Amino acid sequence: MNNRLKTAAAAVLMCVCAAASAQRYQGIVDKSVAIVGGEMISLSDIEMQVQARRAQGQPTDRCQILEDMLQSKLFVAQARIDSIEVKHDEVTSQLEQYVAQNLTVMGGEENLVAQFGKPLYKLRQEWRTQIEEMYLAQMEQQEIAKRMPALTPYDVKQYLDTADVSSLPVVPIKYQMSQICVYPDREAAAIAVKERLLAIRERIQNGERFATLARLYSEDPGSARKGGELGMASKSIFWPAFSDAAMALKPGTISQIVETPDGFHIIEVLEKQGDMFNARHILIKPSYTSDDRDKAFKRLDSLRTAIMDSTITFELAARFYSEDMPTRTNGGQMADPNTGSSYFEIDQLKPQDYAAIQDLKPGEISEPIESLDNEGRDGNIVYKIVRLDKIVPAHTATFESDYTDLLAQVQNEKTVEEIDKFLKDKINTSYIIIDPLFKDCEFSREEWVKKIRKDS
Numbered sequence: 001m002n003n004r005l006k007t008a009a010a011a012v013l014m015c016v017c018a019a020a021s022a023q024r025y026q027g028i029v030d031k032s033v034a035i036v037g038g039e040m041i042s043l044s045d046i047e048m049q050v051q052a053r054r055a056q057g058q059p060t061d062r063c064q065i066l067e068d069m070l071q072s073k074l075f076v077a078q079a080r081i082d083s084i085e086v087k088h089d090e091v092t093s094q095l096e097q098y099v100a101q102n103l104t105v106m107g108g109e110e111n112l113v114a115q116f117g118k119p120l121y122k123l124r125q126e127w128r129t130q131i132e133e134m135y136l137a138q139m140e141q142q143e144i145a146k147r148m149p150a151l152t153p154y155d156v157k158q159y160l161d162t163a164d165v166s167s168l169p170v171v172p173i174k175y176q177m178s179q180i181c182v183y184p185d186r187e188a189a190a191i192a193v194k195e196r197l198l199a200i201r202e203r204i205q206n207g208e209r210f211a212t213l214a215r216l217y218s219e220d221p222g223s224a225r226k227g228g229e230l231g232m233a234s235k236s237i238f239w240p241a242f243s244d245a246a247m248a249l250k251p252g253t254i255s256q257i258v259e260t261p262d263g264f265h266i267i268e269v270l271e272k273q274g275d276m277f278n279a280r281h282i283l284i285k286p287s288y289t290s291d292d293r294d295k296a297f298k299r300l301d302s303l304r305t306a307i308m309d310s311t312i313t314f315e316l317a318a319r320f321y322s323e324d325m326p327t328r329t330n331g332g333q334m335a336d337p338n339t340g341s342s343y344f345e346i347d348q349l350k351p352q353d354y355a356a357i358q359d360l361k362p363g364e365i366s367e368p369i370e371s372l373d374n375e376g377r378d379g380n381i382v383y384k385i386v387r388l389d390k391i392v393p394a395h396t397a398t399f400e401s402d403y404t405d406l407l408a409q410v411q412n413e414k415t416v417e418e419i420d421k422f423l424k425d426k427i428n429t430s431y432i433i434i435d436p437l438f439k440d441c442e443f444s445r446e447e448w449v450k451k452i453r454k455d456s
Helices: 002-021 043-055 062-081 088-106 109-116 120-146 153-162 186-205 210-217 240-248 290-308 314-321 351-357 403-429 446-451
Strands: 032-036 039-042 174-182 258-260 263-273 276-284 343-345 369-372 381-392 432-434
Touching: 032 062, 039 043, 039 062, 043 062, 062 120, 062 403, 062 432, 088 109, 088 120, 109 120, 120 403, 153 403, 174 290, 174 314, 174 351, 186 210, 186 263, 186 276, 210 276, 240 258, 240 263, 240 276, 290 314, 290 381, 351 369, 351 381, 403 446, 432 446
Parallel strands: none
Antiparallel strands: 032 039, 032 432, 174 343, 174 381, 258 263, 263 276, 369 381
16 A cells, blocks of 8 residues: 555655745756746746755756756747647646645645645645646647658668667567466455455454554555554545545544455544545455465366367457456457557566576467466466467567557657757747856757846
8 A cells, every 4th residue: 555655755755855945056046047938947947846856866956957947947838829739638637646645745734834835725736737738739739740751661671771770679589378267266356355354354343453454464465564654645546435435534534344456454544634544454465375376287287188179269268267358358368558569578477487488489278377367566476388389589660560659650750850840949038047056057059058148
């Protein structure tokens, strides 16, 4: 559960530290340092970006940050001229997520307001503007790309004839695979977990401390060492079933068993503030015995033998016996859930699956293995046999076999060229003033230097 909080927190760490550091830069009080058309950039805007990049381990050169912001403002200005409109429901959704994350990281509205020195409604207004501008800049760049002529196979061929071989994309080794899956007895495992949690819940009601039992039994390592406490957080951070159960509780009361993709929980709410709450929980995940594993392996081994003896084809066996619904309808063929591609690079494979096929030849079938499916945050235990269908060796992209990859590369380079032309033109024709505070910057575009005020 705490992993979800950490992921959210990483995206907003800039907000925790930025308020104090944004007030001064090299001893100078916050002020406007650039104007692009009717858009202004202040020192505090730059310092906010410094903190964001620092939190993400990225370079924090203020000259580069200013240049990036100047370019973004040009896209925003053009988007307004082009009457591009953002989808307000998307902006609102992004804003609410951002506000919830900040409230969670800061531990509530009171701390957030104290940190930034502004009321929440004012922060919402500023953040909404920032999110809208981000969308506008992105949409304008998409419009620039759309205005380019559609590329043809001739364009790709011409690119291949003129490009340096070292600049061509290298296609990594890829694997195509099929699987037959058997799940352990989930119902029996769930019943066993519920019985454990009911016993723990009864002990709490009989006077034992929730925090003590959380340290002993919870399988959420992030919160277990803190007695199961999650900290004040927005309800949107958690799985809906978890937050709904928590919000329905009165402080000090213990929930019934709650099931989420992470496992099974009991929850104690400590405090509630609007849509935020601080709770303790004890998480226990279903576990399986060696008997479950042996039973599944025996079944899979029998199927493997039947397939190798040509008693049944792999595809038919998958359709009749596999318990993984997404692949059984395709005769067991696996596909990346994110891209839909049936080809996997090594880093797209679960370690257990790669270990099973790395020494196989195309057409060979692995011994039964224990792996994970794609459900939930970490995946559920599944037992399977895997057939290696095809290996595509690593190679430099060719027109015949990698046209799509090459087309994407050509499209990307043409888009970069078009955006570069757009920026060059806009810098030369737009009203832009840059404060002499940045006169020593080595901008990537020398056009910016001409926009620096000469007075000091």
